[in-house]
Amino acid sequence: xxxxxxxxxxxxxxxxxIASLNCTYSDRVSQSFFWYRQYSGKSPELIMSIYSNGDKExxxxxxxxxxxxxxxxxxIRDSQPSDSATYLCAxxxxxxxxxxxxxxxxxxxxxxx
Amino acid sequence: xxxxxxxxxxxxKRTGEKVFLECVQDMDHENMFWYRQDPxxxxxxxxxxxxxxxxxxxxxxxxxxVSREKKERFxxxxxxASTNQTSMYLCASKRSNTEAFFGQGTRLTVx
Numbered sequence: 382x383x384x385x386x387x388x389x390x391x392x393x394x395x396x397x398x399i400a401s402l403n404c405t406y407s408d409r410v411s412q413s414f415f416w417y418r419q420y421s422g423k424s425p426e427l428i429m430s431i432y433s434n435g436d437k438e439x440x441x442x443x444x445x446x447x448x449x450x451x452x453x454x455x456x457i458r459d460s461q462p463s464d465s466a467t468y469l470c471a472x473x474x475x476x477x478x479x480x481x482x483x484x485x486x487x488x489x490x491x492x493x494x
Numbered sequence: 495x496x497x498x499x500x501x502x503x504x505x506x507k508r509t510g511e512k513v514f515l516e517c518v519q520d521m522d523h524e525n526m527f528w529y530r531q532d533p534x535x536x537x538x539x540x541x542x543x544x545x546x547x548x549x550x551x552x553x554x555x556x557x558x559x560v561s562r563e564k565k566e567r568f569x570x571x572x573x574x575a576s577t578n579q580t581s582m583y584l585c586a587s588k589r590s591n592t593e594a595f596f597g598q599g600t601r602l603t604v605x
Contacts, residue, residue: 389534415593424584424596425537469537473591479544481552482527482586482594486536 384410384474387485395493400457402488404470407451411480414453416444417469419487425469429455460492497521500585500597507604513572515600517585525588526568527552528560530581531599537584543568575604 384407394400404414413432417425429444431437431453437444443456453472457464467487473480501516517526527542529552539552541560549560557579561569568587572579580603588594 411591413591424599426596427593430593471594476542476550478548478550479525479542480591481539481542481550482525482588483539484529484537486534 383407383485384483385470385472385485387470387488389486389488391489391491393491393493394460396460396462398460400460400464400490400492402455402457402468402470402490403452404454404485405452406472409474410483411473411475412446412448413473413480414444414446415471415482416442416453416455417471417484418464419467419469421466428468457490460490462492462494465490465492498585498587498595498597500583500600502600503598505600505602507572507575507602509576509604511572511575511604513575513602513604515570515572515583515585515602517568517570517587517597518566519568519587519595520566521587521589521595522565523587523589524565525590525594526562527586527588527594528558528568528570529584529586530554530579531584532581540570577604580604 416429419425431444470485528540529537543562585597586594
C-alpha cells in the first residue's frame, strides 16, 4: 500500500453543495496531515493542516482526521466555481534522517455553476 | 510571508545536457524538497534535504543528484538530461513537522 492514497476523481458537485474529499494512509505515516489546493498550471498552496483526531474548521473548509480508520478528509461547504482545482492530501513519513512529505495523486474537483 | 523562489519558470534543454535547477528560500527552513509532477502520477519526491550537506533519496532519485551547500539553497542536477525527464519540477521548504511552502515551479522540456 502506498503511504497516502486518494481517489483521483474527477469529482463534480453543483454550486452551493458540499464537496467531500477523502484520503487514506498507511502505518508508516506520522500523524501530521495537510490539504493543498492546486489550480491548473500553478503550484500547490496549503489550505488546511491537521494533527489531532477530530475536526478542524476554517471558514468553508473542514478537515477531519480519524486515526482508528486511518483516513483524513476535507469538506468544502457552499462550493463555488472558484473551488474547482486539484486537491492534494499530504502526510509526513519518517525517513532515515528526517520526515519526508509524501503526497497522494490528488482529486480533481469540478464545481458546476 | 515565506518565499520559495525557483530560478526559472520555463527551461528547454537538449538531450545529454547537464541541467541545474535552483531553489532558494528566505525563511531559514531546515527541510527542502524537490518533486516532479506528471499527469496521472501526482507529485513524486526526487530528493530531500533536512540540513546543510544532508540529503535523502526520495521515491525516484535515478538520473538526478542534489546539492545543499547553504541552508537557503537547494539545487537539483540532471547529470545527462533525457526526454523522459521532461516534467514540471517543484521545490518546497518547511520547518520540522509543519506545512511546506512551494516555489512557482519549473517546466522543463528536454528535446
